[in-house]
């Protein structure tokens with residue numbers, strides 16, 4: 001069985017710890033909550049509780065993604081129950097480990113990494129504004145860690161009922177390590193340094209403690225949560241007989257490279273679509289009311305390229321019929337300001353409205 005350990009620490013500047021983690025083999029997860037009046041704490045706890053209840057036992061990424069969707073619904077429902085929880089949200093990065101076979105489902109800017117042969121590879125892609133800018137080549141990875149908008153995330157649990165998790169599946173090798181971490185770690189330390197602290201053969205608990213200590217030494221500006229899992233070849237019965245031979249190990253390493261290459265290829269193909277989408281915004285009918293989104297409607301290569309910016313109180317049925325028809329498929333604008341401007345014009349045309357709620361969810365930056 002894989003051996004894992006998790007630790008969380010409030011850091012040095014935050015009054016509360018809004019992070020939560022799970023170490024319940026085969027399930028491991030980290031969640032980074034956000035929202036005022038300690039609602040972030042509630043959001044991350046609601047999410048992990050629902051994940052614990054609905055996660056599969058097998059390393060099945062689709063089933064794990066369904067459990068993350070259930071967690072999203074639970075956070076949305078919890079937010080609707082109390083005014084002080086309005087707008088709360090959370091990241092969620094979850095893994096099911098079956099021997100060296102790992103399924104990951106991910107939303108937000110927490111991360112999953114694999115340490116293999118002393119090299120640390122990022123498995124997940126951040127759903128954040130600065131990650132979009134890095135993908136577009138506008139800023140570097142190092143700039144992103146210090147960017148004033150580094151806390152703006154483009155996908156989280158708690159706002160969009162249609163939210164979907166990114167999923168990954170990989171075959172690692174015995175001796176590899178899985179790391180799950182919130183941005184209180186990865187925002188404070190570069191990946192190379194995290195790798196150095198993970199490779200030295202200490203236990204998962206000792207490594208987790210060293211990572212947290214290092215993040216605090218670097219400033220501890222945020223809550224820090226890490227889960228470290230040592231992967232071994234004690235696995236499902238069907239896979240076990242193959243794992244001892246060198247040939248099987250080579251195959252496993254080959255498959256891992258393939259997964260990494262496929263992720264890189266998809267990232268490059270999506271890069272162009274991303275830069276197109278992120279410069280646009282649109283208005284669309286959503287449950288009878290007009291909502292404002294960044295990005296473009298629909299999806300590209302199965303990936304949705306939009307992030308909800310604001311719901312308005314404008315009732316679609318009160319607008320002229322031709323406009324209603326266009327709103328059903330979405331009216332695209334060159335940039336968010338133009339879309340927001342049109343939304344406020346519509347608001348003026350249809351009279352007073354209910355207050356708007358807005359996302360993407362933002363954590364405060366120190």
Ligand code: CA
Pocket residue numbers: 032182183184222223363
């Ligand atoms: Ca955080």
